[in-house]
Amino acid sequence: MNLEVTAKTRLGDFALDAALASEGRTTALFGRSGSGKTSLVNIIAGLLRPAEGRVAVDGTVLFDSEAGINIPAHRRRIGYVFQEGRLFPHLTVRNNLLYGRWFAPEESRHVSLDEVVELLGLEDLLERGTAQLSGGEKQRVAIGRALLCCPRLLLMDEPLASLDDARKAEVMPFLERLRDHARVPIVYVSHSVAEVVRLATTLVLMSEGRVVASGPTAEVMGRIDLFPITGPVEAGAVIDGTVEAHDAAAELTHVRSRAGLFRVPGLDLTPGTHIRMRVRARDVMIAVKAPEGLSALNVLPGKVVEVGPLQGPVVDIALNCGGERLVAELTRHSVEALQLTPGREVFALIKSVTFDEVSDVSGLGRAPDAITN
Amino acid sequence: MLTLTPEELAAIKLSLRVATLAMAASLPFGIVIAMVLTRTRFFGRPLLNALVLLPLVLPPVVTGYVLLLLFGRQGPVGRFLDEQFGIVIAFRWTGAALACAIMGFPLMVRAIQLSLQAVDRRLEQAAATLGANPLLVFVTVTLPLILPGVIAGAILSFARAMGEFGATITFVSNIPGETQTLPTLIYTFTQVPGGEPGALRLTLISIAISLGAILVSETFVRRVQPRLGLPNES
Numbered sequence: 001m002n003l004e005v006t007a008k009t010r011l012g013d014f015a016l017d018a019a020l021a022s023e024g025r026t027t028a029l030f031g032r033s034g035s036g037k038t039s040l041v042n043i044i045a046g047l048l049r050p051a052e053g054r055v056a057v058d059g060t061v062l063f064d065s066e067a068g069i070n071i072p073a074h075r076r077r078i079g080y081v082f083q084e085g086r087l088f089p090h091l092t093v094r095n096n097l098l099y100g101r102w103f104a105p106e107e108s109r110h111v112s113l114d115e116v117v118e119l120l121g122l123e124d125l126l127e128r129g130t131a132q133l134s135g136g137e138k139q140r141v142a143i144g145r146a147l148l149c150c151p152r153l154l155l156m157d158e159p160l161a162s163l164d165d166a167r168k169a170e171v172m173p174f175l176e177r178l179r180d181h182a183r184v185p186i187v188y189v190s191h192s193v194a195e196v197v198r199l200a201t202t203l204v205l206m207s208e209g210r211v212v213a214s215g216p217t218a219e220v221m222g223r224i225d226l227f228p229i230t231g232p233v234e235a236g237a238v239i240d241g242t243v244e245a246h247d248a249a250a251e252l253t254h255v256r257s258r259a260g261l262f263r264v265p266g267l268d269l270t271p272g273t274h275i276r277m278r279v280r281a282r283d284v285m286i287a288v289k290a291p292e293g294l295s296a297l298n299v300l301p302g303k304v305v306e307v308g309p310l311q312g313p314v315v316d317i318a319l320n321c322g323g324e325r326l327v328a329e330l331t332r333h334s335v336e337a338l339q340l341t342p343g344r345e346v347f348a349l350i351k352s353v354t355f356d357e358v359s360d361v362s363g364l365g366r367a368p369d370a371i372t373n
Numbered sequence: 374m375l376t377l378t379p380e381e382l383a384a385i386k387l388s389l390r391v392a393t394l395a396m397a398a399s400l401p402f403g404i405v406i407a408m409v410l411t412r413t414r415f416f417g418r419p420l421l422n423a424l425v426l427l428p429l430v431l432p433p434v435v436t437g438y439v440l441l442l443l444f445g446r447q448g449p450v451g452r453f454l455d456e457q458f459g460i461v462i463a464f465r466w467t468g469a470a471l472a473c474a475i476m477g478f479p480l481m482v483r484a485i486q487l488s489l490q491a492v493d494r495r496l497e498q499a500a501a502t503l504g505a506n507p508l509l510v511f512v513t514v515t516l517p518l519i520l521p522g523v524i525a526g527a528i529l530s531f532a533r534a535m536g537e538f539g540a541t542i543t544f545v546s547n548i549p550g551e552t553q554t555l556p557t558l559i560y561t562f563t564q565v566p567g568g569e570p571g572a573l574r575l576t577l578i579s580i581a582i583s584l585g586a587i588l589v590s591e592t593f594v595r596r597v598q599p600r601l602g603l604p605n606e607s
Contacts, residue, residue, distance in 0.1 A: 045502055073501040074510075086499040090517040099513070103504030149503045 001025065001185030003153065007043045007053035016040065016050070016209040022187075024202030026179050028217070029189045031206035031229065037189045040206070041155050044187065045080050046073035057153050077108070079151030079184070083158045085138040087130040093141050094126045100149025108150045111182075116144045119181060120174050136167035140174055147182060154182075157189045175199060193234035194354070197221065197278050205229055222325040224308045224316035227281070235316075236280035236354075237326045243273045252297075259324035260300040264353055278354040281316055284328035285349040288338050298350040302326060304342050307335065319348055380549065381558065381575060388555040389582075391466055392534035395473035396527050399481060403526060404516075406478075407485035428540075429479040437543025440472055444544070468545040469552050473537040477530035484529055488522025489515075521594040528590030532583050555579055 006019040016036045020029075029037045042048035044055055046062065049070065055063040057078070062071045079100075087096050097113060117123055120140045125133065133141065139159050146154055159175070160168045172195075179186060179199055190196050196203060197217060204214040207229045213220050218238035220226065227235045241257035246266065253267040255275065262277065269275065291299060302321035309315070315335045319326045326348055330340075340346065377385070410422055428436050444451040445463045454460040462468035492515060500510045516523075538556040545552040547561060559575045562568030 047498055047502070072506075073498070074504050074506050076502075077504065078502065080499070080502040082495070082499060084495070086493075086495055088496060088500075088514060090514075099500070099505075100503030103506075103509070145503065 001153065002056075002058050003027065003044075003185070003187065004054065004056045005040065005044060007040060007050040007055070009039075009043075009048075009050035009052070011039060014039075014209060018206065018209065018211045020204050020211050020214055022202050022204065022214070024185075024200070026186045026188060026200045027202045027204060028196040028200030029187060029204050029206060030191065030193075030196050030200075032191055035206040036209040037191075037206055038157055039209075041080075041157050041187065041189055044153070045078050045155055046071065046076050047080075060152070074103070077104075077149070077152050079146030079149055079154040081139070081142050081146050081154070081156040081159045083161050085135075085142040085162075087133075087138055087141055087145070089130055091130070092126070093122065093128050093130065093133070096130065096141055097122070097126075097144050097148055100145060104148075104150045111147055111150050113148065116147050119147075119177055120144045134167065135163045136170045139163065139171050143174070143178065147178075147184065151184060154184045154186045155189075156186060158191070159188075160190075160192070160195060172198070193221075193230065194278075197238050197276065218325070222318065222327055224281075224306060224318050224327055227308075227316050227327075234280065235327070235329075236278055236283070237324070239277045239279060239324050239326070241275055241277055243267065243269045243271050243275060245271055257324060259302070259321035259326060260298075262350070262353060263297045264355075267355070275355055279326060279350055280352070280354065281327040281329040283351040283353075284326060285351065286317070286319075286328055286330060286334070286338065286340065287347045287349060288340075288344070290347055291349065294349065296349040296351060298353070300326070300348045300350070302346060302348055304340050304344045304346060306342060307340060310335065319346065321348060377574065378571070381571060383550055384553050384555050384558040384575070385578060387466060387469075387550075387553065388535055391469045391473055391554055392531045394467070394470040395477060395534040396481075396531040398470065399474040399478055399530060400523070400527055403478065403481040403485055403530070404523065407482050407489055408511075410482070411486050411489040425482050426479050428476050433476065433537070433539025434543050436475060437472060437540035440468075440475070440540065440544040444468065444471065462545075464545050464548065464552060466545075466552055469537075469541050469554060470534075472540040472544045473534035474530070476537050476540050477533035480529040480533055481526035484526030485519060485522045488519040488525075492518050524593045525590055528586050528593075532586045535579070535582055535586070 002023055004021045008017045014036070016039050018036060018040055029040060031037055039048060043050050043053065050065070052065045053063065054061070054065070061067070061069050062076050063069060088099065091099065097116065101109065117126070120143060122140060122144060125137055125141065130138065143159065160171055163171065176199065188199055200217045202214065203217040203220040205212050205220055205226060212229060213223065213226055221230060222237045239257050239259055241255040241262060244254040244256040246253050251266045252263045253269070255262040255264060255277065257277070300321045302319040304317055305320045306318040307315065308317060310332055313332055314329055315332045316327055316329050317335065317340055319328065328348065406425060410418065441463065442448050446452065446455060446461065451463055454462070462471055496518070497510050497514055500514045505513060536556060538560065541552070541554060542557050547553050547557040555575055555578070559572050562572035562575070
């Protein structure tokens with residue numbers, strides 16, 4: 001998939017001036033509310049016409065203000081899952097699902113109803129009216145409906161934002177299955193770090209109507225200069241690992257990563273399962289000597305590679321631990337007292353790890369955070 | 374007392390026929406005009422809106438007289454229709470239907486406009502992203518969503534047509550068997566000695582038909598609304 005978007009437009013007081021290019025299968029548009037994510041997605045879908053710009057998907061130009069091209073929304077074949085579902089209240093779930101299919105050209109109907117029903121677990125809902133669905137069920141139907149119009153690209157605008165945590169947990173595995181099994185590239189809009197890290201291969205960071213950074217998810221999330229935008233609480237490093245073994249006696253699971261071995265409270269996952277861990281900057285402490293007599297289980301040696309601006313009470317620093325980037329949020333006082341400068345050998349003490357599984361959906365219902373000290 | 378004379382029966386049948394034609398023929402126009410007034414902004418819109426509402430405030434006799442001037446045999450439209458297509462509507466039952474349709478039009482348009490304003494346009498956007506062109510969006514999403522309003526508007530127009538008097542008698546007169554509708558026959562009965570029993574019978578029938586129309590429309594609207602997931606208005 002190849003998506004190219006440039007768009008310049010004014011919407012009341014808000015100015016959008018964004019450019020992005022993505023090759024990723026799952027591209028996340030990430031940023032705070034009001035950063036222009038939805039406007040950008042509406043421009044891709046053809047629901048909003050920018051003053052200037054160009055939109056191309058896999059080389060097909062959908063909009064080009066200079067060339068005077070503006071393919072109307074209904075001919076773009078871009079699926080759109082809206083935040084509020086937008087199911088048709090006068091149709092049953094089955095007819096909602098099949099709605100887009102009626103209009104899809106014969107030769108492009110490569111997705112079958114049975115496939116989608118199976119993928120999203122909709123068997124029992126088919127004959128229901130939309131008023132009898134829960135929020136999570138509505139979103140699953142909305143996703144299925146968008147898939148069945150056989151789109152060349154699937155846009156998802158905060159599909160989980162209107163759901164409570166339990167419903168989010170219910171829909172999330174389906175999103176992962178969608179990413180892994182449906183043969184359609186996805187642009188996923190979100191302001192939730194957890195969702196983005198769990199789903200996206202490519203991350204596009206937006207702020208105040210502009211794209212401020214884009215690249216592989218772990219790379220963008222680990223950039224300390226972007227912490228003001230990625231969020232002070234959730235900001236942190238993303239580390240991929242593999243479940244190596246279980247220590248039954250201690251009820252711990254060993255996870256191997258390039259940064260070293262992580263020992264975390266028992267995970268119900270078979271060895272070999274690929275998982276994605278998130279280590280928040282505020283959960284990392286730094287020691288300049290190998291620490292002893294410590295409750296923290298995970299102590300990783302590394303080297304300081306970057307120190308954020310020495311202003312204000314807290315400073316973010318980035319470490320290289322065996323090729324993985326780790327970030328830590330420290331007080332400026334400690335940074336100065338420990339003389340942390342690039343090149344310095346240190347030890348990272350990790351208090352807690354957040355897990356975001358990559359492809360296995362069996363381990364649902366676990367607490368997503370695990371204290372490791 | 375309760376048996377209807379052939380004259381009364383003919384008037385009832387004619388009224389039903391006139392009202393049905395008036396409603397059916399004006400419905401497509403009602404939907405289009407409601408769409409134009411609700412969804413578009415153009416220079417002449419306030420004027421069009423006023424024109425649609427005019428029959429509601431004008432004395433019906435004025436509407437009838439204007440129709441006579443336009444559609445009468447000597448009127449510009451009437452002569453054109455007669456010469457080009459051999460169609461004459463003045464002093465015919467079809468003329469009565471035209472008068473009734475125009476008198477009921479504002480009520481119909483208003484009812485449809487109200488439900489159009491309540492339509493969630495984001496659903497229409499969703500339909501567009503699913504590949505439906507604007508006409509298909511209208512047929513498969515908008516129209517089903519405004520169905521309660523369309524039905525209510527149609528029934529209001531029908532009920533108005535059943536009771537139309539002033540414009541009808543001015544435009545097409547009161548010819549037994551051709552343009553003598555239920556209200557004009559009641560009027561005739563009140564003008565002749567011994568007409569009271571007939572007037573009373575037709576009055577009761579008129580009330581029954583109108584009441585029935587309102588009940589049917591309410592039932593329809595109530596049955597359609599829950600299906601649409603809309604709050605019941607009561």
